[in-house]
Amino acid sequence: MTSGGYGRGGRGAALFEALKAPARKPGAQANGAGRGSVEAEGGAASRPPPSSIDRGEYLATLLQSSKISEKGDAGGGYKPKPVTGRGAMLAQMVSHPSSPSTSMPSPASPSSAMQVLLGRGRALSSDGSIASPARSVGSSQAAPSVASVASGGRSTPVESESSSRRSGRQPPVSGDRPAVIKHGKDGKPISLSANYIRMKSHIQHILMYAVSYSPEIDNKQLRRRLLYEHSDVLGPIKSFTGTTLFVPQKLDSEITFQSVRPTDGQTVTITLKLVRNLPPEECVGVFNVVLKRIMYILNMKQVGRHYYDPWNPASVPQHKLEVWPGYITAIKRHEGGLLLLTDVSHKVIRTETVLGILYMISQRNRNTYQEEAIKALVGVSILTRYNNKTYRIDDIKWDMNPTHTFSSSKDGQQISFIDYYAKAHNKEIKDFQQPLLIHRPKKREMGASKLDMICLIPELCYMTGLTDDMRSDFRVMKDLAQHTRVTPNQRQLALRKFIHNVNSNEEASNMLRGWGLSFDTDTIPLDGRHIDNEKIQFRDRQIVANNEADWGRDLTRNNVIMPVDLRCWMLMFVQRDRQRATDFARNMSQVAPAMGIQVYDPMIFELPNDRTDTYLTHIRTNLNPQVQCVVTIFPTSRDDRYNAVKKLCYVESPVASQVINSKTLDPKKIRSVTQKIALQINAKLGGELWAVPIPKKGLMVIGIDSYHDKGGGQSVGGIVASINPRITRWYSRVCHQHQGQELVDGLKPCFLGALKKYQQVNNALPTDIVVFRDGVGDGQLAIVGDHEVSQLATSYKHFGETYEPKMSFVIVQKGINTRIFLNKGNQLDNPPPGTVVDHTIVRRDLYDFFLVSQHVRQGTVTPTHYVVAYGGDNLPVDRMQKLTYKLTHMYYNWPGTVRVPAPCQYAHKLAYLVGQNLKKDPHLDLSDRLFFL
Numbered sequence: 001m002t003s004g005g006y007g008r009g010g011r012g013a014a015l016f017e018a019l020k021a022p023a024r025k026p027g028a029q030a031n032g033a034g035r036g037s038v039e040a041e042g043g044a045a046s047r048p049p050p051s052s053i054d055r056g057e058y059l060a061t062l063l064q065s066s067k068i069s070e071k072g073d074a075g076g077g078y079k080p081k082p083v084t085g086r087g088a089m090l091a092q093m094v095s096h097p098s099s100p101s102t103s104m105p106s107p108a109s110p111s112s113a114m115q116v117l118l119g120r121g122r123a124l125s126s127d128g129s130i131a132s133p134a135r136s137v138g139s140s141q142a143a144p145s146v147a148s149v150a151s152g153g154r155s156t157p158v159e160s161e162s163s164s165r166r167s168g169r170q171p172p173v174s175g176d177r178p179a180v181i182k183h184g185k186d187g188k189p190i191s192l193s194a195n196y197i198r199m200k201s202h203i204q205h206i207l208m209y210a211v212s213y214s215p216e217i218d219n220k221q222l223r224r225r226l227l228y229e230h231s232d233v234l235g236p237i238k239s240f241t242g243t244t245l246f247v248p249q250k251l252d253s254e255i256t257f258q259s260v261r262p263t264d265g266q267t268v269t270i271t272l273k274l275v276r277n278l279p280p281e282e283c284v285g286v287f288n289v290v291l292k293r294i295m296y297i298l299n300m301k302q303v304g305r306h307y308y309d310p311w312n313p314a315s316v317p318q319h320k321l322e323v324w325p326g327y328i329t330a331i332k333r334h335e336g337g338l339l340l341l342t343d344v345s346h347k348v349i350r351t352e353t354v355l356g357i358l359y360m361i362s363q364r365n366r367n368t369y370q371e372e373a374i375k376a377l378v379g380v381s382i383l384t385r386y387n388n389k390t391y392r393i394d395d396i397k398w399d400m401n402p403t404h405t406f407s408s409s410k411d412g413q414q415i416s417f418i419d420y421y422a423k424a425h426n427k428e429i430k431d432f433q434q435p436l437l438i439h440r441p442k443k444r445e446m447g448a449s450k451l452d453m454i455c456l457i458p459e460l461c462y463m464t465g466l467t468d469d470m471r472s473d474f475r476v477m478k479d480l481a482q483h484t485r486v487t488p489n490q491r492q493l494a495l496r497k498f499i500h501n502v503n504s505n506e507e508a509s510n511m512l513r514g515w516g517l518s519f520d521t522d523t524i525p526l527d528g529r530h531i532d533n534e535k536i537q538f539r540d541r542q543i544v545a546n547n548e549a550d551w552g553r554d555l556t557r558n559n560v561i562m563p564v565d566l567r568c569w570m571l572m573f574v575q576r577d578r579q580r581a582t583d584f585a586r587n588m589s590q591v592a593p594a595m596g597i598q599v600y601d602p603m604i605f606e607l608p609n610d611r612t613d614t615y616l617t618h619i620r621t622n623l624n625p626q627v628q629c630v631v632t633i634f635p636t637s638r639d640d641r642y643n644a645v646k647k648l649c650y651v652e653s654p655v656a657s658q659v660i661n662s663k664t665l666d667p668k669k670i671r672s673v674t675q676k677i678a679l680q681i682n683a684k685l686g687g688e689l690w691a692v693p694i695p696k697k698g699l700m701v702i703g704i705d706s707y708h709d710k711g712g713g714q715s716v717g718g719i720v721a722s723i724n725p726r727i728t729r730w731y732s733r734v735c736h737q738h739q740g741q742e743l744v745d746g747l748k749p750c751f752l753g754a755l756k757k758y759q760q761v762n763n764a765l766p767t768d769i770v771v772f773r774d775g776v777g778d779g780q781l782a783i784v785g786d787h788e789v790s791q792l793a794t795s796y797k798h799f800g801e802t803y804e805p806k807m808s809f810v811i812v813q814k815g816i817n818t819r820i821f822l823n824k825g826n827q828l829d830n831p832p833p834g835t836v837v838d839h840t841i842v843r844r845d846l847y848d849f850f851l852v853s854q855h856v857r858q859g860t861v862t863p864t865h866y867v868v869a870y871g872g873d874n875l876p877v878d879r880m881q882k883l884t885y886k887l888t889h890m891y892y893n894w895p896g897t898v899r900v901p902a903p904c905q906y907a908h909k910l911a912y913l914v915g916q917n918l919k920k921d922p923h924l925d926l927s928d929r930l931f932f933l
Contacts (some may be wrong), residue, residue: 178845179335179844179845180843180844180845180846180847181335182838182847182848182849182868182872182877183838183839183877184529184836184838184849184877184878184881185529185878186529186531186878186881186882187529187530187531187532187834187836188529188530188532189527189528189529189530190527190528190529190530190822190831190835191525191526191527191528191822191823192525192526192527192528192820192821192822192823192831192835192837193492193523193524193525193526193820193821193823193828194523194524194526194818194819194820194821194837194841195341195342195343195491195492195495195523195817195818195819195821196334196336196339196340196341196342196523196524196818196841197339197340197342197495197499197519197520197522197523197524198336198337198338198339198340198519198520198524199287199331199337199338199339199340199517199518199519199520200517200518200519200520201280201281201338201516201517202516202517202518203248203280203515203516204279204280205277205278205279205280206246206247206248206277206278206279206280206283206286206515207246207247207248207249207250207251207274207276207277207278208244208245208246208274208275208276208277208278209244209245209246209247209251209255209272209273209274209275210243210244210272210273210275211223211227211240211243211244211245211270211271211272212270212271212273213226213268213269213270213271214268214269214271215266215268217261217268220242222261222263223240223242224240224242226259226261226268226270227240227245227257227259227270228240229257229259230257230259230270233251233255233257234247234251235247235249236514237249237511237514237515239286239289239290244275245272246278246283246286248514248515248516251272251274252274253273253274254271254272254273254274255271255272256269256270256271256272257269257270257271257272258270280338280516280517281333281337281338284331284332284333284338286515287331287338287515287517288330288331290511290512290515290517291329291331291340293511294502294508294511294512295307295327295329297505297507297508297511298501298502298505298508299311300326300327301388302388303324303326303347303383303388303389303390304347304390305328306326306327306328306329306345306347307326307327307329308324308325308326308345308347309324309325309326310324310385310388312325313325313349314483316479316480316483317351318479319470319475319476319479319480320350320351320352321348321349321350321351321476321480322348322349322350322351323346323347323348323349323480323483323484324346324347324349325344325345325346326344326345326346326347327342327343327344327345327498328341328342328343328344328345328817329341329342330817332843333844334840334841334842334843334844335839335840335841335842335843335844336524336839336840336841339524339841340519341817341818342495342498342499343491343495343817343818343819344486344490344491344494344495346483346484347464348464348465348466348480348484349383349462349463349464350462350463350464350465351462352462352463353458353459353460353461353462353463354377354382354393354437354458354459354461354462354463355431355434355458355459355461357373357376357377357458357463358373358377358434358435358458361373361376370396370398373396374396377393377396377437378393378394378395378396379392379393379394379710380392380393380463380464380465381393381464381465382437382456382461382462382463382464383461383462383463383464384456384460384461384462385460385462386421386425386427386460387425390464391437391439391454391456391461392439393437393438393439393456394438394439394440394453395437395438395440396435396436396437396438397435397436397437397438397455398435399435400435400436400455401432401433401434401435401436402416402417402418402421402429402431402432402434402436402457403416403417403418403432404416404417404436405417406420406455408420417429417436417455417457418432421457421460427460429457429459429460430459431459434457434458434459435458436455436456436457436458437455437456437457437458437461438453438454438455438456439453439454439456440452440453440454441453441454466480481858481859485858485859486859486860487828487859487860488819488821488822488828488829488830488860489827489828491819491821491860492523492821492828495523496521496522499519499520499521502519503519503521523821524840524841525823526820526837526839526840526841527839528820528831528835528836528837529835529836529837530831530832530834530835530836531834531835531836531881531882531885532834533545533546533547533549533834534549534692534834534885534886534889535692535693536551536554536690536691536692536889537561537690537691537692537693538554538555538558538559538560538561538690539558539559539560539561539562539596540558540559541558543558545889545896545897547832547833547855548833548855548896549833549834549853549854549855549889549896549897550855550895550896551690551895551896552895552896554895555595555679555689555690555895556591556594556595556675557594558595558596559595559596560595560596560597560679560682560687560688560689560690561688561689561690561691561726561728562687562688562728563595563596563597563598563682563687564597564628564682564685564686564687565597565598565599565600566588566592566597566598566599566600566628566629566681566682566685567598567600567628568600568603568626568627568628569600569602569603569627569628569629569630569631570602570603570605570619570622570623570627570629570630570631571584571585571602571603571604571605571631571633572605572607572615572618572619572630572631572632572633573605573606573607573632573633573662574606574607574608574609574610574633574635575606575607575608576635577633577635577662577665578606580633580662580665580667580670581604581633581665583665583667583670584633584660584665584670584674584677585601585602585604587670587671587674588674588677588678589601591671591674591675591678592678595675595678595679597678597682597687599678602631603622603627605618605622610634610635610636610641612638612640612641612644612645615632615641615644615645616644616645616648619632619645619648619649619653620648620653623653623655627655628655628656628685629655629656629657629658629681629684629685630645630649630655630656630657630658631657631658631660631681632645632657632658632659632660633660633661633662633665634659634660634661634662635662636661636662637661639917642659642917643917643918645657645659646659646913646917646918647917647918647919647920650913650918650922650923650926650931651918651920651921651922651923652923653923654922654923654925654926656681656684656685656929656931657684657931658677658680658681658684660677679892680892680893680933683892683893683930683933684929684930684931684933685929686729686928686929686930688726688728688729689728689892690728690895691726691727691728691890692886692889692890693886694725694726694727694883694886696768696875696879696883697725697767698725698764698766698767698768699722699725699727699766699767699768699769699770700721700722700723700754700755700758700766700768700769700770701721701722701727701769701770701771701772701883701887701901701903702719702720702721702722702751702754702769702770702771702772702903703718703719703720703721703771703772703774703901703902703903703904703905703906703907704717704718704719704747704771704772704773704774704788704904704907705717705718705773705774705775705904705907705908705911706718706775706911707908707911707912707914707915707916708915709915709916713915713919714736714737714738714915715736715737715738715915716734716735716736716737716911716914716915717734717735717736717737717746717747717911718732718733718734718906718907718908718909718910718911718912718914719732719733719734719735719747719750719751719754719907720732720903720906720907720910721751721754721757721758721903722758722903723754723757723758723761723762723928724761724762725762727887727890728890729761729928730903730906730928730929730930731753731754731757731758731927731928732906732907732910732922732927732930732932733749733750733753733754733927734750734910734911734914734921734922735747735749735750736921747788747791747792748791748792748794748795751791751792751795752795752798753927755795755798755799757927757928759799765799765803765805766805767805767806768805768806768807768808768874768875769792769805769806769807769808770807770808770810770875770880770883771788771789771792771807771808771809771810772810772812772884772887772900772901772903772904773788773809773810773811773812773904774812774814774900774904774907774908776811776812776813777813781811781867781869782869784811788809789807789809789869789870792807793807806871806874807870807871807874808868808870808871808872808874808875808880809868809869809870809871810866810867810868810869810880810884811866811867811868811869812864812865812866812900812901812904813864813865813866813867814862814864814865814899814900816862816863816864816865818841818850818862818863818865819860819861819862819863820835820837820850820852820861820863821860822835830852830855830856830860830861831852831861832852832855833852833853833854833855833897834852834853834885835851835852835863836849836850836851836852836881836885837849837850837863838850838877838881843867846867847867847868847872848865848866848867848868849865849866849877849881850863850864850865850866851863851864851866851881851884851885851888852864853885853888853897853898853899853900854888854896854897854898854899855896855897862899864899864900866884868880884901887901887902887903888900888901888902889902890902891905891906892930892933893905893909893933906930906932909932909933910932913932914932
């Protein structure tokens with residue numbers, strides 16, 4: 001942003017410039033034209049106005065254009081700069097208020113007002129998705145980026161910050177940006193399908209009208225009511241956002257209506273002005289609103305973001321659970337056109353109320369009842385069945401109960417919660433002494449109500465989701481899986497049923513036809529590619545991973561690449577676990593040598609009790625510099641004890657720590673369990689277990705992820721970087737940030753540390769850097785890329801002005817709803833690991849691809865979505881996809897592939913350990929080891 005040193009560079013710049021100008025006498029012309037100015041028209045002495053942006057730029061352009069129109073184009077005079085920000089969008093609308101079918105100008109046209117959209121105007125011209133580097137169709141050459149990185153003039157292919165901040169509230173209109181075509185070729189072709197349904201549009205345009213009211217009306221519902229009184233003119237099919245009306249039928253370019261405000265009888269003038277004729281591809285937001293109406297017509301209830309059928313729940317009475325079936329739907333513009341993403345969803349509802357939980361806690365421990373209740377309930381989501389809404393419990397008001405009163409929003413009269421729920425929802429409250437639950441709405445939830453908090457009755461609130469105890473209970477998860485674990489065939493049948501329900505419902509099908517839409521009757525077919533099975537390297541031999549991408553047996557029969565012998569280690573346990581500890585130590589000395597790891601007898605400490613202080617005292621007393629690892633066997637699982645031991649070993653006295661729950665040392669499985677523990681300890685000590693071929697020389701890969709504390713603590717960013725050519729050794733750091741903050745602010749010192757460590761190990765700096773960033777949604781793509789790429793890029797100058805490696809920044813999205821199926825005749829199955837899809841269902845304006853990297857034996861596999869947000873041309877498409885797949889083999893906690901590249905999984909483990917258990921930075925002496933596994 002260039003503002004000539006005048007603050008923001010908008011209206012303030014123009015005002016500041018005007019104040020600096022000398023005062024002129026009445027009647028004198030501007031710029032000194034009436035007082036013998038020596039400045040010739042178009043001469044070198046002419047002073048251009050200060051550079052401005054956004055609304056200031058727009059206003060300055062209008063003023064200058066009016067002057068030029070009066071003077072004429074007299075050779076070399078001041079010419080207005082291209083308009084940016086909202087000004088560009090306003091200029092476009094004002095200059096063509098009713099032009100039919102105005103398409104977006106070509107990016108190559110210098111005269112287009114939309115050419116250089118940089119601010120919120122660019123966001124308004126988009127479909128709500130975040131721009132990646134724009135590339136021409138069929139070309140791998142990136143266009144010049146919008147923002148500039150501070151180091152060496154490097155560019156970042158992301159939008160400006162002002163645009164991305166508003167991207168969460170997607171406008172209903174999408175712009176027509178150039179398509180990004182990035183297709184790979186390597187691999188074996190396979191026949192696939194996906195849970196996308198092609199949409200067909202039978203009309204050419206949808207009309208967009210700006211709606212204004214005189215006098216102005218703030219209430220959105222009243223605006224809609226007054227406008228819809230004229231449906232005889234507007235037609236039955238329409239969509240109104242509060243300020244903008246979309247209709248599929250042609251109306252006049254300007255329409256005026258008269259309505260009467262029911263509150264005071266005042267006449268209100270409603271004016272509609274045609275803004276644009278939109279092609280259907282640019283109306284994604286409108287179509288999604290239509291889709292929500294169709295879900296309502298089908299009698300589906302919205303819970304959270306998605307829609308469920310509460311009338312046909314699947315009951316799991318033995319665990320006091322219900323499963324509501326539902327659908328996830330979204331219409332987006334993809335490379336293959338307008339597609340409807342449809343997936344099966346399930347909402348797990350507990351049949352017990354919050355009041356029941358409070359009763360249970362009270363009976364268990366009356367002395368610490370309130371503390372236990374806050375710990376169990378604050379932060380969880382609950383469902384109120386009288387309106388099918390979900391809320392997050394932010395607090396409990398112990399000094400309030402249902403007999404308390406509040407001011408009614410209708411008449412301002414005081415009314416008790418008992419009377420309110422009886423009148424509004426026909427619900428009778430039985431317990432008058434129960435406390436009230438508090439939900440504090442976020443800004444996006446408030447709307448026009450501006451409520452500071454919402455009070456809820458525990459008796460009417462039902463718990464949602466599963467507790468940690470339920471998740472760890474095998475029987476609960478097994479019984480739930482019968483309803484929630486859906487095979488590819490079952491999933492496709494459910495999708496076909498959804499389309500049938502829409503097409504067979506007269507009201508829903510009429511609404512679709514009114515907007516000129518129809519759905520295909522089946523999911524979309526795809527041609528995918530299967531990357532060859534990866535080679536796994538051990539110290540003395542190399543194998544090829546099987547079709548399930550699992551090499552667990554081979555690992556236990558081969559020597560690891562670089563073992564670290566366990567010569568001096570401590571083993572602590574209580575008396576009742578003596579036998580299991582003895583069996584564990586014996587098995588360690590037996591199974592480890594088969595993998596090339598020598599294990600010596602440990603220093604054994606039998607503790608008198610399992611108190612936390614007892615463990616800590618014995619560790620502190622016996623720990624010395626020669627100790628490589630502290631192994632503690634806990635009789636039970638307790639977070640406070642686990643946290644205390646980890647803090648001592650990872651923060652105070654840097655030493656590897658292995659905590660084992662006594663239950664896992666089952667005599668029937670102790671050999672296989674000991675093998676896994678021996679490998680994990682070897683990795684924590686800096687050993688290398690296996691590798692995959694990495695043809696690229698001078699490569700560093702980085703993983704970044706964030707942990708957010710649900711209890712209100714600080715968020716933690718974890719950064720893990722490879723430091724050797726085989727990508728088997730890692731350097732890790734963390735940084736703390738504000739609660740809930742996804743952006744990582746402290747990347748630069750962590751990245752500098754990683755580069756220095758890489759240089760120390762290899763006597764050279766990396767020439768190529770690939771960053772895999774996990775935990776970023778679509779609404780954060782641009783801002784995360786801009787914010788974090790710039791931090792990394794500014795680190796290069798610390799190693800000399802000429803050092804500037806090639807960097808690629810890849811966003812990793814695993815929480816997606818896309819499902820890919822393998823076609824096997826008339827049946828569907830899960831695709832094999834290594835399946836890649838980079839066309840049709842990918843985003844039209846992003847360089848992205850889907851990769852299935854793991855094998856699942858039950859249910860439907862979920863692919864991972866990769867978006868190359870920066871530096872997409874530094875690696876060919878096939879190499880980027882193959883490198884990503886290779887890295888899913890390098891997670892040392894599992895002898896098989898995982899859903900995300902190993903550095904992302906390592907960064908997740910690191911951030912979780914620090915945020916959940918340590919609460920402090922780990923000791924720097926541990927930064928070059930995988931101590932957090």
